[in-house]
Amino acid sequence: MMNKRKLKFDLWTIIGLVLLGLYGIFLLFPMTNLISQAVRDKETGEFTLAYFVEFFSSPYYFNTLWNSFKVTTAVTAATLVVGTPLAYIFTRYEIKGKGILRILIIISSMSAPFIGAYSWILLLGRSGVITLFFKNSLGITIPDIYGFAGILIVLSLQLYPLIFLYVSGALNNVDNSLLEASENLGCSGIKRFFKIIIPLISPTLFAAGLLVFMRALADFGTPMLIGEGFRTFPVTIFNEFISEIGGDDGFAAAISIIAIIITTLVFLAQQYVTMRKTFSMSSLNKIRPKKATGIKQVLIHVYSYLLVGVSILPQVYIFYTSFKNVQGLTFAPGYSFQSYIDAFDKVGRAISNTLVIPGISLVVVVFLAVLLAYISIRRVSPLSKVLDSVSMIPYIIPGSVIGITLLIAFNKPPIILSGTLIIMVIGLVIRRMPYTIRSTAAILQQIPMSIEEAALSLGSSKMNTFYKITMPMMAAGIFSGAILSWITMISELSTAILLYTARTRTLTVEIYTQIIRGNYGISAALATILTVLTVISLLVFNRISKDGNLAM
Amino acid sequence: MSVNIKVNNAVKKFGDNTVISDVSLDIKDKELFTLLGPSGCGKTTLLRMIAGFNSIEGGEFFFNEKKINNMEVSHRNIGMVFQNYAIFPHYSVRQNVEFGLKNRKYEKEVIEKEADKFLKLMQIFDFRDRKPEQLSGGQQQRVALARALVIKPDVLLMDEPLSNLDAKLRLEMRQVIRDIQKEVGITTIYVTHDQEEAMAISDRIAVMSNGEIQQIGTPQEIYHRPINQFVATFIGRTNFIKATFSASDQLIKLGDFSFPYQDLSIKEDADILLSIRPEDFIMQKMDEPGLRGIVRDSYFLGLNTHQLVELKHNQQTIEIIRESSLEETTKVGEEVSLLVKSHKINVFSDDGLKNLIKKG
Numbered sequence: 001m002m003n004k005r006k007l008k009f010d011l012w013t014i015i016g017l018v019l020l021g022l023y024g025i026f027l028l029f030p031m032t033n034l035i036s037q038a039v040r041d042k043e044t045g046e047f048t049l050a051y052f053v054e055f056f057s058s059p060y061y062f063n064t065l066w067n068s069f070k071v072t073t074a075v076t077a078a079t080l081v082v083g084t085p086l087a088y089i090f091t092r093y094e095i096k097g098k099g100i101l102r103i104l105i106i107i108s109s110m111s112a113p114f115i116g117a118y119s120w121i122l123l124l125g126r127s128g129v130i131t132l133f134f135k136n137s138l139g140i141t142i143p144d145i146y147g148f149a150g151i152l153i154v155l156s157l158q159l160y161p162l163i164f165l166y167v168s169g170a171l172n173n174v175d176n177s178l179l180e181a182s183e184n185l186g187c188s189g190i191k192r193f194f195k196i197i198i199p200l201i202s203p204t205l206f207a208a209g210l211l212v213f214m215r216a217l218a219d220f221g222t223p224m225l226i227g228e229g230f231r232t233f234p235v236t237i238f239n240e241f242i243s244e245i246g247g248d249d250g251f252a253a254a255i256s257i258i259a260i261i262i263t264t265l266v267f268l269a270q271q272y273v274t275m276r277k278t279f280s281m282s283s284l285n286k287i288r289p290k291k292a293t294g295i296k297q298v299l300i301h302v303y304s305y306l307l308v309g310v311s312i313l314p315q316v317y318i319f320y321t322s323f324k325n326v327q328g329l330t331f332a333p334g335y336s337f338q339s340y341i342d343a344f345d346k347v348g349r350a351i352s353n354t355l356v357i358p359g360i361s362l363v364v365v366v367f368l369a370v371l372l373a374y375i376s377i378r379r380v381s382p383l384s385k386v387l388d389s390v391s392m393i394p395y396i397i398p399g400s401v402i403g404i405t406l407l408i409a410f411n412k413p414p415i416i417l418s419g420t421l422i423i424m425v426i427g428l429v430i431r432r433m434p435y436t437i438r439s440t441a442a443i444l445q446q447i448p449m450s451i452e453e454a455a456l457s458l459g460s461s462k463m464n465t466f467y468k469i470t471m472p473m474m475a476a477g478i479f480s481g482a483i484l485s486w487i488t489m490i491s492e493l494s495t496a497i498l499l500y501t502a503r504t505r506t507l508t509v510e511i512y513t514q515i516i517r518g519n520y521g522i523s524a525a526l527a528t529i530l531t532v533l534t535v536i537s538l539l540v541f542n543r544i545s546k547d548g549n550l551a552m
Numbered sequence: 553m554s555v556n557i558k559v560n561n562a563v564k565k566f567g568d569n570t571v572i573s574d575v576s577l578d579i580k581d582k583e584l585f586t587l588l589g590p591s592g593c594g595k596t597t598l599l600r601m602i603a604g605f606n607s608i609e610g611g612e613f614f615f616n617e618k619k620i621n622n623m624e625v626s627h628r629n630i631g632m633v634f635q636n637y638a639i640f641p642h643y644s645v646r647q648n649v650e651f652g653l654k655n656r657k658y659e660k661e662v663i664e665k666e667a668d669k670f671l672k673l674m675q676i677f678d679f680r681d682r683k684p685e686q687l688s689g690g691q692q693q694r695v696a697l698a699r700a701l702v703i704k705p706d707v708l709l710m711d712e713p714l715s716n717l718d719a720k721l722r723l724e725m726r727q728v729i730r731d732i733q734k735e736v737g738i739t740t741i742y743v744t745h746d747q748e749e750a751m752a753i754s755d756r757i758a759v760m761s762n763g764e765i766q767q768i769g770t771p772q773e774i775y776h777r778p779i780n781q782f783v784a785t786f787i788g789r790t791n792f793i794k795a796t797f798s799a800s801d802q803l804i805k806l807g808d809f810s811f812p813y814q815d816l817s818i819k820e821d822a823d824i825l826l827s828i829r830p831e832d833f834i835m836q837k838m839d840e841p842g843l844r845g846i847v848r849d850s851y852f853l854g855l856n857t858h859q860l861v862e863l864k865h866n867q868q869t870i871e872i873i874r875e876s877s878l879e880e881t882t883k884v885g886e887e888v889s890l891l892v893k894s895h896k897i898n899v900f901s902d903d904g905l906k907n908l909i910k911k912g
Binding site: 454457459460 | 604
């Protein structure tokens with residue numbers, strides 16, 4: 001009775017309601033709009049399932065979905081198979097140059113996938129340097145990279161680092177005594193890897209696998225560039241939505257909904273499996289890396305270096321070509337800064353946009369995520385539960401679908417935002433929120449509740465406590481999380497490609513456009529600039545997260 | 553300032569689950585009052601209701617005449633010491649101690665003077681510019697105390713403040729807390745599950761179990777005259793032995809052995825439960841009259857020797873503690889005869905719920 005009245009005037013409740021309102025306007029409203037678009041006839045406005053019927057009865061469309069599913073599953077499996085052993089090797093054995101390898105792994109994962117795809121085309125495409133080398137000097141024709149295989153290779157190399165990072169984290173929590181106990185009981189080597197280690201980290205494998213699945217499924221740039229005849233659904237959505245002839249918003253909306261249903265099912269399946277398998281581990285004796293001997297040592301090194309080498313190769317090659325001479329659109333012998341000069345001349349705006357748009361988005365994301373995380377961890381109530389679920393929705397919606405929902409919702413009154421910088425910001429914010437909320441919540445959970453209670457008992461008001469105590473303690477964690485968000489935002493393509501206009505082109509959009517136009521020099525120069533931006537951000541991240549003086 | 557704390561019929565519920573049912577307390581000014589009980593008994597919950605961190609589902613809470621049920625935490629003027637100290641890690645020791653004073657908007661000089669005073673009192677003045685992570689557990693504990701006391705709180709609340717310290721520091725800080733509490737003269741509620749700590753530190757103790765208060769009293773009262781079987785078990789060690797009481801001749805009977813006992817409040821014959829502390833047995837040679845038993849095990853702990861004796865009449869094994877002597881007189885397997893210091897034993901009803909000894 002008393003409590004209810006107090007609840008009403010609590011500032012946090014008001015903040016929670018405002019946040020819910022924002023989600024209502026920028027996520028739920030566009031989503032309902034999308035649904036109504038998908039089930040309404042364009043002319044008559046009547047309810048119809050015609051789009052869905054068309055989708056499932058036309059093999060052309062249905063195949064895109066099947067293709068997506070096939071290649072995504074293959075990518076997920078491949079990343080698990082490749083990434084898990086790498087993480088295990090890194091945790092258990094000494095490897096020369098491990099630190100550098102780790103940085104390269106992270107860098108290779110941080111770039112936009114379509115840039116990797118583009119680089120692989122330059123290397124292994126029909127007129128790729130490696131292809132030509134084999135053909136001209138050795139007379140061997142190697143199979144081409146386009147289609148299913150190309151997407152599989154590019155995305156696997158792009159995404160296995162996620163598995164690597166997740167599994168490394170999980171292995172860090174495995175107590176070495178468990179391994180020793182297993183050895184003591186007569187189970188060691190490969191057998192132990194499958195009987196003990198894999199089951200121990202299986203919740204992580206599922207979680208990381210889900211992340212890879214979502215990313216691979218939603219990726220637009222890679223299949224667009226390297227897929228050729230192998231059409232996946234983000235490409236189809238894009239074409240249906242963008243193309244001026246024969247394109248159809250309603251149809252694009254219908255495909256979007258089908259895509260969301262699939263991701264939701266996969267998400268729920270993962271949650272279900274994880275829930276039944278979850279257990280907590282804490283390790284007193286971490287696994288210490290030891291020296292391998294003999295053939296084992298050689299194999300370990302070959303595997304690590306080969307994998308990392310291959311995955312960083314596209315970036316290195318792009319970097320290299322950015323300094324080549326250009327003539328017209330293609331490369332010419334000799335080296336110069338011509339591509340960079342051209343890039344700055346023509347698309348300087350893209351560079352500044354890439355600083356401004358993700359910059360603004362980042363501030364908004366961090367600000368909102370801190371509030372949301374605080375409400376969901378510290379102010380548990382029915383409202384916070386609702387906010388929790390709503391804010392996680394974008395996690396399962398592919399980026400291009402988010403782009404479409406925003407466009408459909410905000411290109412007509414009452415709110416017209418299409419073509420503005422704001423809509424780009426909203427797109428980035430919505431997509432990034434689930435991740436930032438989760439990481440912020442994790443930081444918050446490490447701060448004992450009693451610290452805030454101590455402040456309250458010392459006469460500090462709730463808001464004063466939040467700003468003077470909670471926020472400063474979270475600062476280091478929030479900042480390093482923000483840098484990771486920043487990196488994903490500057491390399492984002494699938495939402496931006498739908499929302500951009502001439503004034504709001506970002507680097508990734510520009511790189512993509514230049515690649516499509518065949519402007520090799522400029523695209524290489526821009527891609528290199530993007531990589532440099534990423535590397536600088538990573539260095540800052542490393543610095544902050546390591547010597548964070550707020551050790552909790 | 554003199555402050556007494558009154559709690560009338562407190563009720564705490566989490567959802568449909570009642571954690572505290574109808575608890576009443578009357579804590580005197582400047583008293584060190586301890587809430588003692590096993591984990592999950594509701595002692596911390598009750599403390600947090602007084603602090604204002606938990607909502608109150610029923611009852612009234614008073615500091616003197618002032619009802620505090622709906623008062624904001626920040627207005628209650630309490631000093632609280634947490635189990636994990638809850639030192640602000642991003643502030644120096646001095647900033648931690650000054651935090652509460654700053655919230656009260658004192659003048660700068662006052663803040664510095666008061667902070668200095670308590671930094672010195674708690675002997676952490678030399679560490680005043682350090683960050684908490686550079687302090688040991690005991691030093692952090694002192695910071696927490698200084699920070700809680702510097703604001704001149706009406707009451708001091710301490711939630712298991714010693715449980716994170718090692719055994720030696722625990723004894724040292726126990727003394728520090730007791731001394732400071734007497735010196736500052738502040739009404740204090742102290743929560744612990746450690747009965748020895750509670751007895752050492754408290755003026756009075758409330759023994760809690762299952763969200764109810766079992767007994768309130770001085771450490772001596774609680775130890776010597778526990779109100780029921782639970783309190784007798786929880787405080788100190790004891791042996792429970794079933795016996796019968798014969799009202800006509802005022803005798804307590806254990807098998808063949810019996811001894812006179814006149815202090816019971818019951819008027820008719822009854823089955824009873826004796827609670828006899830290990831130190832309240834007198835061990836004699838087997839040819840003396842007494843309760844018969846066989847020594848089954850014996851271990852030497854320095855000051856005392858503990859012996860496990862199997863009683864002949866019901867095969868129950870009881871524990872006996874004697875001061876160690878230079879040469880061991882009773883050996884394992886030897887038959888002995890036991891007497892009890894009858895004025896120190898407790899007699900409970902058969903179900904253990906009631907102490908049958910006459911009051912006063």
